[in-house]
Amino acid sequence: MRFTLDRHPTANLVTSVAAGEIRVGDVVITRSVILSAGEIIYDWPVTATNGVDLESLQPALALSPEVILLGTGARIEFPEAGLIAELATRGIGLEVMDTPAACRTFNVLVNEDRPVAAALILP
Numbered sequence: 001m002r003f004t005l006d007r008h009p010t011a012n013l014v015t016s017v018a019a020g021e022i023r024v025g026d027v028v029i030t031r032s033v034i035l036s037a038g039e040i041i042y043d044w045p046v047t048a049t050n051g052v053d054l055e056s057l058q059p060a061l062a063l064s065p066e067v068i069l070l071g072t073g074a075r076i077e078f079p080e081a082g083l084i085a086e087l088a089t090r091g092i093g094l095e096v097m098d099t100p101a102a103c104r105t106f107n108v109l110v111n112e113d114r115p116v117a118a119a120l121i122l123p
Contacts, residue, residue, distance in 0.1 A: 044120075
């Protein structure tokens with residue numbers, strides 16, 4: 001799936017998503033990753049939704065987002081409900097969606113200058 005480019009030429013934006021890979025600009029990423037407009041955290045060690053917890057999200061939390069978009073692969077899989085509640089008490093939303101939808105939403109929020117992080121699971 002090809003994505004349309006943006007108004008922010010220096011921001012990290014997802015340019016395409018295919019089975020087992022995400023492109024950010026010209027960079028091909030084949031392992032789980034955390035993105036913000038200005039950072040790429042490669043080789044995020046999570047490979048399945050059951051590996052998502054507060055500790056695994058620390059690199060995303062360090063980016064000070066308002067919202068974390070959790071891309072769970074080809075289909076939506078929710079982490080434990082307690083995680084969503086814990087993040088809410090910290091004033092951070094956790095939105096769970098399939099990875100292509102998370103990438104599209106990430107691009108929209110970056111273009112709106114929103115503080116967002118995307119935690120994208122690639123098996």
